[in-house]
Amino acid sequence: MREEKEKLILESAAEEFARFGFEGASIANIAKRAKIPRPNLHYYFSSKRKLYEHILFNTLQLWNSAFDGVSAADDPTIAISKYVRAKVMYSKTNPKASKIFASEIIHGGSNLSNFLQNDYRIWLREKTSIIREWADNGQMDPVDPHHLMFMIWGATQFYADFSVQVEKGLERDADDEEFEKVADTITQIILKGCGIIRK
Amino acid sequence: MREEKEKLILESAAEEFARFGFEGASIANIAKRAKIPRPNLHYYFSSKRKLYEHILFNTLQLWNSAFDGVSAADDPTIAISKYVRAKVMYSKTNPKASKIFASEIIHGGSNLSNFLQNDYRIWLREKTSIIREWADNGQMDPVDPHHLMFMIWGATQFYADFSVQVEKGLERDADDEEFEKVADTITQIILKGCGIIRK
DNA sequence: GTCTATAGTTAGATAGAC
DNA sequence: GTCTATCTAACTATAGAC
Numbered sequence: 309m310r311e312e313k314e315k316l317i318l319e320s321a322a323e324e325f326a327r328f329g330f331e332g333a334s335i336a337n338i339a340k341r342a343k344i345p346r347p348n349l350h351y352y353f354s355s356k357r358k359l360y361e362h363i364l365f366n367t368l369q370l371w372n373s374a375f376d377g378v379s380a381a382d383d384p385t386i387a388i389s390k391y392v393r394a395k396v397m398y399s400k401t402n403p404k405a406s407k408i409f410a411s412e413i414i415h416g417g418s419n420l421s422n423f424l425q426n427d428y429r430i431w432l433r434e435k436t437s438i439i440r441e442w443a444d445n446g447q448m449d450p451v452d453p454h455h456l457m458f459m460i461w462g463a464t465q466f467y468a469d470f471s472v473q474v475e476k477g478l479e480r481d482a483d484d485e486e487f488e489k490v491a492d493t494i495t496q497i498i499l500k501g502c503g504i505i506r507k
Numbered sequence: 508m509r510e511e512k513e514k515l516i517l518e519s520a521a522e523e524f525a526r527f528g529f530e531g532a533s534i535a536n537i538a539k540r541a542k543i544p545r546p547n548l549h550y551y552f553s554s555k556r557k558l559y560e561h562i563l564f565n566t567l568q569l570w571n572s573a574f575d576g577v578s579a580a581d582d583p584t585i586a587i588s589k590y591v592r593a594k595v596m597y598s599k600t601n602p603k604a605s606k607i608f609a610s611e612i613i614h615g616g617s618n619l620s621n622f623l624q625n626d627y628r629i630w631l632r633e634k635t636s637i638i639r640e641w642a643d644n645g646q647m648d649p650v651d652p653h654h655l656m657f658m659i660w661g662a663t664q665f666y667a668d669f670s671v672q673v674e675k676g677l678e679r680d681a682d683d684e685e686f687e688k689v690a691d692t693i694t695q696i697i698l699k700g701c702g703i704i705r706k
Numbered sequence: 707g708t709c710t711a712t713a714g715t716t717a718g719a720t721a722g723a724c
Numbered sequence: 725g726t727c728t729a730t731c732t733a734a735c736t737a738t739a740g741a742c
Binding site: 334347350 | 719
């Protein structure tokens with residue numbers, strides 16, 4: 309019962325925070341979305357900040373878990389294809405989470421300083437060293453690993469964070485088929501651009 | 508005199524909006540930054556919204572003017588190199604403008620609907636048709652032009668909008684040299700990845 | 707043109723009855 | 725656990741003296 313209500317509130321809050329950002333979001337609106345009276349919300353989450361932190365934390369868990377299974381032993385073609393596809397599909401499936409995270413980072417990321425200082429660095433060191441190994445083994449061109457990662461992030465997240473620009477630019481809705489094409493296009497350019505594949 | 512003060516206010520406001528977003532920014536803080544009393548600010552800009560719109564408009568002008576000189580006659584190698592470099596350097600020089608724009612788009616872009624419906628579409632149609640021509644002429648692989656543009660935007664803007672993530676990830680400051688490397692890396696991957704260059 | 711004082715409004719949070 | 729009524733703080737905006 310309690311769990312269900314909390315989930316409902318969190319869902320409504322994610323919607324609101326993604327749409328308006330932390331300051332722009334209002335407790336009144338979140339309560340309205342969840343169809344409960346304002347003070348009732350305070351019973352479950354003591355403050356707006358707490359609610360926001362809860363959602364950021366959920367977002368991070370999703371982020372952390374979604375992109376793990378890549379190791380150095382893997383072939384770079386397979387590993388990068390998988391990773392790019394996972395990121396693109398994450399943009400399709402979780403645009404709200406991506407937007408909340410993006411907005412937080414853009415505005416300084418002060419609520420994520422702990423994550424950025426620890427988990428994030430460790431995760432990135434791990435991945436960049438795998439890329440470095442691939443380059444050392446001659447499996448790809450000697451591309452700067454950090455900038456390759458940033459390029460993949462920027463390219464894939466764009467479809468969640470800047471969905472307005474994507475849809476206005478395409479002059480059509482971005483359906484499932486379109487997202488397949490996105491994954492294919494980005495994968496192709498990255499793999500060929502890094503000298504991992506020839507064609 | 509009036510012009511100078513307005514410029515000072517706009518500068519302070521850009522700083523504040525980039526840092527906190529529209530709702531998060533406060534007139535009091537902007538006035539403090541500009542070192543003038545609050546009500547004085549209202550003398551120059553009647554409302555917070557007007558001030559914000561002014562800044563968005565400036566941002567768009569900058570955006571529009573910075574990336575024009577590319578035509579179909581140009582060699583794709585030169586045109587894309589120039590464009591990517593211009594975008595990366597824009598991220599280095601104007602991170603605030605980029606962040607304000609990004610935050611606006613992420614949160615729905617309602618203040619940009621006019622721009623997105625008109626100038627933006629026209630501009631993008633022009634550029635995508637140039638790319639299509641290049642592909643038709645066999646000067647590059649048949650890559651979807653829209654997704655190529657989005658990829659370039661995502662990759663290059665990342666360094667402005669997500670600068671926190673970049674700096675924490677690199678574990679060092681992003682200096683001029685680093686931005687040169689960024690431009691080189693992105694250019695290389697895009698050109699080679701699209702079959703424009705071989706090496 | 708500038709600034710002090712203040713009006714008006716919104717929104718986050720709580721008290722206390724049910 | 726739920727909800728009505730209310731408190732309090734913050735912030736935009738304006739009136740009006742200088």
